[in-house]
Amino acid sequence: MVLTIKKNVEVCVLMKINAENEKKLLLEMLEKLGVNEENAEIVAEATLNADLKGFTSHGLGRFHNYITGIESGNIDPNGEIIIEKETEAIALINGNNNFGQVVAYKSMNMAIEKAKKIGIAAVGTNNSNHFGVTGFYSDLAIKKGIIGFVIANTEPAIAPLGGKEPIIGTNPIAIGIPGDKYIAVDMATSATARGKLLESSRKGEKIPEGLALDGDGNPTTDPDKALKGSILPFGQHKGYSLAFIIEILTGPLVGAAYGKHVTGTATCTKNCNKGDLFVAIDPNKFVGIDEFKKETEKFISELRTSEPKTIVPGDIERMKIDDFRKKGLNIDKSLYKRLSKICDGLDIDINDFIEK
Amino acid sequence: MVLTIKKNVEVCVLMKINAENEKKLLLEMLEKLGVNEENAEIVAEATLNADLKGFTSHGLGRFHNYITGIESGNIDPNGEIIIEKETEAIALINGNNNFGQVVAYKSMNMAIEKAKKIGIAAVGTNNSNHFGVTGFYSDLAIKKGIIGFVIANTEPAIAPLGGKEPIIGTNPIAIGIPGDKYIAVDMATSATARGKLLESSRKGEKIPEGLALDGDGNPTTDPDKALKGSILPFGQHKGYSLAFIIEILTGPLVGAAYGKHVTGTATCTKNCNKGDLFVAIDPNKFVGIDEFKKETEKFISELRTSEPKTIVPGDIERMKIDDFRKKGLNIDKSLYKRLSKICDGLDIDINDFIEK
Numbered sequence: 001m002v003l004t005i006k007k008n009v010e011v012c013v014l015m016k017i018n019a020e021n022e023k024k025l026l027l028e029m030l031e032k033l034g035v036n037e038e039n040a041e042i043v044a045e046a047t048l049n050a051d052l053k054g055f056t057s058h059g060l061g062r063f064h065n066y067i068t069g070i071e072s073g074n075i076d077p078n079g080e081i082i083i084e085k086e087t088e089a090i091a092l093i094n095g096n097n098n099f100g101q102v103v104a105y106k107s108m109n110m111a112i113e114k115a116k117k118i119g120i121a122a123v124g125t126n127n128s129n130h131f132g133v134t135g136f137y138s139d140l141a142i143k144k145g146i147i148g149f150v151i152a153n154t155e156p157a158i159a160p161l162g163g164k165e166p167i168i169g170t171n172p173i174a175i176g177i178p179g180d181k182y183i184a185v186d187m188a189t190s191a192t193a194r195g196k197l198l199e200s201s202r203k204g205e206k207i208p209e210g211l212a213l214d215g216d217g218n219p220t221t222d223p224d225k226a227l228k229g230s231i232l233p234f235g236q237h238k239g240y241s242l243a244f245i246i247e248i249l250t251g252p253l254v255g256a257a258y259g260k261h262v263t264g265t266a267t268c269t270k271n272c273n274k275g276d277l278f279v280a281i282d283p284n285k286f287v288g289i290d291e292f293k294k295e296t297e298k299f300i301s302e303l304r305t306s307e308p309k310t311i312v313p314g315d316i317e318r319m320k321i322d323d324f325r326k327k328g329l330n331i332d333k334s335l336y337k338r339l340s341k342i343c344d345g346l347d348i349d350i351n352d353f354i355e356k
Numbered sequence: 357m358v359l360t361i362k363k364n365v366e367v368c369v370l371m372k373i374n375a376e377n378e379k380k381l382l383l384e385m386l387e388k389l390g391v392n393e394e395n396a397e398i399v400a401e402a403t404l405n406a407d408l409k410g411f412t413s414h415g416l417g418r419f420h421n422y423i424t425g426i427e428s429g430n431i432d433p434n435g436e437i438i439i440e441k442e443t444e445a446i447a448l449i450n451g452n453n454n455f456g457q458v459v460a461y462k463s464m465n466m467a468i469e470k471a472k473k474i475g476i477a478a479v480g481t482n483n484s485n486h487f488g489v490t491g492f493y494s495d496l497a498i499k500k501g502i503i504g505f506v507i508a509n510t511e512p513a514i515a516p517l518g519g520k521e522p523i524i525g526t527n528p529i530a531i532g533i534p535g536d537k538y539i540a541v542d543m544a545t546s547a548t549a550r551g552k553l554l555e556s557s558r559k560g561e562k563i564p565e566g567l568a569l570d571g572d573g574n575p576t577t578d579p580d581k582a583l584k585g586s587i588l589p590f591g592q593h594k595g596y597s598l599a600f601i602i603e604i605l606t607g608p609l610v611g612a613a614y615g616k617h618v619t620g621t622a623t624c625t626k627n628c629n630k631g632d633l634f635v636a637i638d639p640n641k642f643v644g645i646d647e648f649k650k651e652t653e654k655f656i657s658e659l660r661t662s663e664p665k666t667i668v669p670g671d672i673e674r675m676k677i678d679d680f681r682k683k684g685l686n687i688d689k690s691l692y693k694r695l696s697k698i699c700d701g702l703d704i705d706i707n708d709f710i711e712k
Contacts, residue, residue: 090641118445120445122637147609160659161667165662185601234591238590241669245533247655249637252652252655253503281478287608291608299615306520308520308573313600
């Protein structure tokens with residue numbers, strides 16, 4: 001409210017939301033949208049998790065997409081999740097357009113339960129939606145002493161090696177390793193994100209070399225040319241190979257779309273037809289969880305002796321989570337306006353959740 | 357023989373071996389070394405496969421290592437492979453110092469058979485040896501309509517992110533996708549190979565930027581400084597994260613050594629204590645193999661429409677295999693001398709196999 005009354009000082013108003021309030025706000029919005037309690041809890045947790053880890057593009061700032069999704073029918077919060085195929089070690093899931101978070105949560109948990117019995121399991125999904133931050137689902141595994149592995153495809157962004165049209169997604173991969181400290185990888189197989197190109201374009205800045213091609217397939221540092229061209233994979237031909245494999249394992253293998261046919265991952269204005277694959281491995285069926293944790297931690301402690309300062313995958317997320325817990329999430333003017341509009345429509349007072 | 361008689365023209369003598377003769381020579385050497393027929397066939401096929409694909413450092417040129425291994429007892433061709441743990445979806449294998457190729461071949465086939473029954477399976481190994489080229493084992497899967505996935509750790513070469521001592525291996529990853537054409541990835545997670553640094557050092561050439569650090573952790577283009585320092589992972593922090601995860605999945609998970617403790621992968625002068633993980637996925641348990649192949653091939657044909665010339669993972673290996681089949685493998689003077697010495701010791705006439 002301060003924002004609308006004191007227009008001249010709005011740039012000085014620092015708005016924040018803490019983790020507890022973000023969760024409450026998300027749950028209230030989801031409830032008002034008619035999402036049942038169980039599914040609302042999953043979507044809220046996944047969304048908060050993205051903000052906690054600093055992936056703000058997948059957090060509260062993305063929520064308006066879900067409204068679009070529900071209103072357009074591309075997200076069906078009551079879509080019945082169907083197991084199309086199943087063995088003791090695998091399942092193929094039709095998400096029936098439910099929230100990507102709900103389909104992914106249930107699929108990963110199914111993989112975890114199967115892995116606990118038999119050692120390894122894989123669950124693939126189709127007819128799902130964007131599920132937020134990939135690492136949220138591998139984290140589900142590590143909380144249960146299981147190694148979690150998640151891949152997904154997305155709308156095309158990367159040109160194939162030797163080509164110039166974007167045909168392969170930014171195809172993320174997340175891997176979680178159970179241990180006393182957080183050990184996890186969560187990354188796109190693209191060299192940068194489309195959002196970063198947009199940001200550089202807005203700011204009139206060049207982008208670093210090695211990130212993108214223009215529409216003719218030539219390297220460019222001009223974000224506007226890159227937006228009309230393609231993003232490069234990370235790590236040249238090696239990263240390209242991984243993005244390519246992910247496209248196959250989350251497209252053809254699981255009955256989902258692939259390559260240039262993938263829609264509905266960036267926004268919810270179109271039906272989402274991408275796929276995911278969740279794999280769980282139980283160390284108890286190999287060396288035993290205690291032995292596994294002990295040796296993994298010995299390995300990491302030996303890594304940390306390397307000077308000047310070794311970074312172990314998961315360190316940065318842990319720091320970001322600590323930072324959020326201490327300071328809360330900054331809500332900028334544009335996000336505040338967007339959330340206010342949503343809240344007004346749902347008869348929620350946004351200011352009950354925001355600190356100023 | 358020409359080589360020893362006409363010393364003055366030895367540089368002009370072009371020696372070659374064709375695929376059939378390479379296999380025969382390998383089998384004869386292995387037989388004379390007391391390796392049983394079944395295991396000799398596996399080692400010979402794996403070794404030929406490396407040369408066929410152009411990974412000559414893992415082919416005939418590496419064979420002297422196996423002699424060292426057998427003589428030192430680090431390779432025991434009669435080592436009994438023991439299944440230490442087993443479920444319908446996983447196994448943990450103690451290779452008992454048998455040939456890495458034999459342990460890996462049997463482990464991958466075990467994963468394939470399990471996956472055919474249940475959809476996915478993982479077999480981990482310890483007490484094995486260097487197994488040659490990683491993709492040979494994912495190829496075993498694709499010949500049976502199965503997706504194959506192989507990872508292994510190696511002696512340390514890569515420094516952790518923010519560190520300077522090599523503590524992580526070059527940790528290869530190979531993935532094979534069943535299809536009418538060869539679709540496969542086979543790559544190290546390091547930005548370059550130690551062998552390439554040695555070659556540049558011999559030739560007095562600089563190495564490209566972004567491949568290695570000197571002993572103080574600073575980027576270097578001097579191969580000699582790099583050899584005293586560390587190799588960088590491919591793709592910066594993302595490639596590092598993958599090399600790190602492979603170290604855990606092929607070390608602590610399978611009861612093998614990891615990080616700075618790994619020995620015996622570069623040569624066979626020390627006991628080899630690295631580990632491997634073989635994963636097999638059966639598309640028949642997901643969408644069905646016909647549907648999977650059809651959609652994968654549609655995806656690839658769409659990739660190939662991207663100008664000027666798309667490269668699909670597996671294309672380069674296919675070209676190299678065709679090239680070898682047409683032209684044979686060049687045997688340089690140093691390899692000829694090395695092989696001659698081995699053959700003399702085994703009462704084999706090397707010249708029965710070589711074309712001049």
